[in-house]
Amino acid sequence: MAQQFEDSFQRKFYYLRLSITDVCNFRCTYCLPDGYHPEQGKKPSFLTLDEIRRVTRAFADCGTTKVRLTGGEPSLRRDFTDIIHTVASQPGIEKVATTTNGYRMAKHVHEWRDAGLTQINVSVDSLDPRQFHQITGENLFHTVMAGIDTAFDAGFAQIKVNTVLLKGMNAEQLPQFLAWIKDRPIQLRFIELMQTGEMDDLFQRCHVSGVSIRNTLMANGWLLRSKGLNDGPAQVFYHPDYLGEIGLIMPYEKGFCSTCNRLRVSARGKLHLCLFGEHGVELRDLLTHDHQREALITRIRGGLTEKSVSHDLLEGNTGMTPHLASIGG
Ligand code: SAM
């Protein structure tokens, strides 16, 4: 194995989040409220299966063991199952995860699992079908729920559910969420709303800290679990009476970036050092041939020296990211 990817702050990178498309069929209020629109006059050109294989191989050669396929909505790619298989087949890759809106799960999750998918995060912002529709722009609550059931049938032992905390909407529904995970092996992860470049006043209206949820959990017998290598910044709580767990992702809390163990590659082949960074490092010209691998690794390593210690979200600096669908949240 080539030397492990590491930045100037001795953070080691085991985990790649690979976006495979910017396209999405949902219109989440905090992400793509007007739906996906390609850049004007441009036909989107996302990484091909061969480019995905080459970039994954380079990361795996330098110590990456986990790849998350994200987007946009990754399952909208027709070759999604082949992508899972290709990524899972690279030597050294132990875990292949995806983050999905769940739209295609009920139909395809068995084949994804057979292809090598080991972990699913599905986004569910409300357990109330009407509110789900209001937040995501799609009346598909029951389709997504059926997808979760099918994923358990397919053999996933635990499923992670992402819920973006929104004041006045789902943030008041902790009791319903807790009841839902009581007898289900679901890790429900509340994510604080993050401000992105194209967001209107939604952040001011709807951002709410996860602290009150943490306080409620701790007052009710929930315990903080110690972290594993690939856990990243989530604080995970468990309770002896619950099969499910609660995760809190609080990017506005001090020290959030200190355990950052992830790098991102966008669907157009740029390396992003942070969700909220200023620019990406172009990799695509080095993804054309297998013999470019050494040069590719050298460029990634060079880019890593630029990774800063923390994002500047608290200063209101959202970087260049217009919305998370453009970089793979
Ligand atoms: N389409 C897939 C989905 O929604 O699961 C994958 C891509 S989406 C960008 C990845 C995750 O980012 C989702 O769980 C979504 O809820 C979250 N997300 C998107 N915009 C966000 C924001 N502004 N603040 C916090 N989380 C956000």
Ligand code: SF4
């Ligand atoms: Fe699509 Fe995911 Fe963004 Fe919602 S959060 S609009 S599902 S990319």
